[in-house]
Amino acid sequence: xxxxxxxxxxxxxxxxxxxxxxxxxxxxxxxxxxxxxxxxxxxxxxxxxxxxxxxxxxxxxxxxxxxxxxxxxxxxxxxxxxxxxxxxxxxxxxxxxxxxxxxxxxxxxxxxxxxxxxxxxxxxxxxxxxxxxxxxxxxxxxxxxxxxxxxxxxxxxxxxxxxxxxxxxxxxxxxxxxxxxxxxxxxxxxxxxxxxxxxxxxxxxxxxxxxxxxxxxxxxxxxxxxxxxxxxxxxxxxxxxxxxxxxx
Numbered sequence: 001x002x003x004x005x006x007x008x009x010x011x012x013x014x015x016x017x018x019x020x021x022x023x024x025x026x027x028x029x030x031x032x033x034x035x036x037x038x039x040x041x042x043x044x045x046x047x048x049x050x051x052x053x054x055x056x057x058x059x060x061x062x063x064x065x066x067x068x069x070x071x072x073x074x075x076x077x078x079x080x081x082x083x084x085x086x087x088x089x090x091x092x093x094x095x096x097x098x099x100x101x102x103x104x105x106x107x108x109x110x111x112x113x114x115x116x117x118x119x120x121x122x123x124x125x126x127x128x129x130x131x132x133x134x135x136x137x138x139x140x141x142x143x144x145x146x147x148x149x150x151x152x153x154x155x156x157x158x159x160x161x162x163x164x165x166x167x168x169x170x171x172x173x174x175x176x177x178x179x180x181x182x183x184x185x186x187x188x189x190x191x192x193x194x195x196x197x198x199x200x201x202x203x204x205x206x207x208x209x210x211x212x213x214x215x216x217x218x219x220x221x222x223x224x225x226x227x228x229x230x231x232x233x234x235x236x237x238x239x240x241x242x243x244x245x246x247x248x
Contacts, residue, residue, distance in 0.1 A: 006226045009214055023152035030145035036201045038138035040081040062200045083195040094189040098135040101181045104234030111135040114177060121169055140178055144170060171216040179213050184229030
């Protein structure tokens with residue numbers, strides 16, 4: 001999508017029923033996007049992207065580029081770490097928290113609302129590093145991945161009621177907690193990205209999230225979410241203690 005473009009389908013048809021295999025594949029995609037945004041790329045992730053995941057990434061339209069795909073590991077990881085810090089961590093970065101996006105401050109009610117959703121689904125948010133909050137974009141995307149996985153498990157077990165419950169949790173979370181900010185945040189971060197890898201990851205986040213929301217939201221809701229994502233940028237006070245994401 002272009003910088004300020006939001007495509008709202010002319011006809012909002014019911015989404016086709018997904019199989020357990022479809023759900024697991026989509027869960028894996030959300031989990032990968034979350035991992036790329038929660039911390040710097042390490043040797044393990046780089047090896048996965050160069051090996052088992054390379055065809056999947058190409059199918060998604062995410063080209064690693066020759067330097068990431070073939071360059072010396074230490075050099076590649078150093079360049080990606082520098083870009084990660086510049087985009088998401090250091091003063092002046094596009095802080096990856098819903099609270100900051102919507103209020104300009106850290107750890108506002110948006111963080112508590114996210115925590116409540118995790119607990120309602122049977123998960124617990126735990127800090128892995130200091131200064132991290134549950135409304136980090138990576139934690140929220142990772143949570144969607146968990147919901148998709150549980151939905152798949154319910155289908156595989158023949159529990160249609162549980163499957164519907166997991167679907168409804170995901171739909172609510174996408175509409176109410178991810179929908180109002182993630183696409184807008186991703187676009188701002190992408191406009192600041194210098195490394196093609198993070199530009200591609202952020203563009204994929206936009207496309208995946210918006211496509212999923214279009215499947216579970218009506219036109220009125222979509223138009224409200226467009227307005228929310230176009231919220232003017234609020235610069236937070238810098239604090240080096242706010243670092244990477246934590247996990248569920």
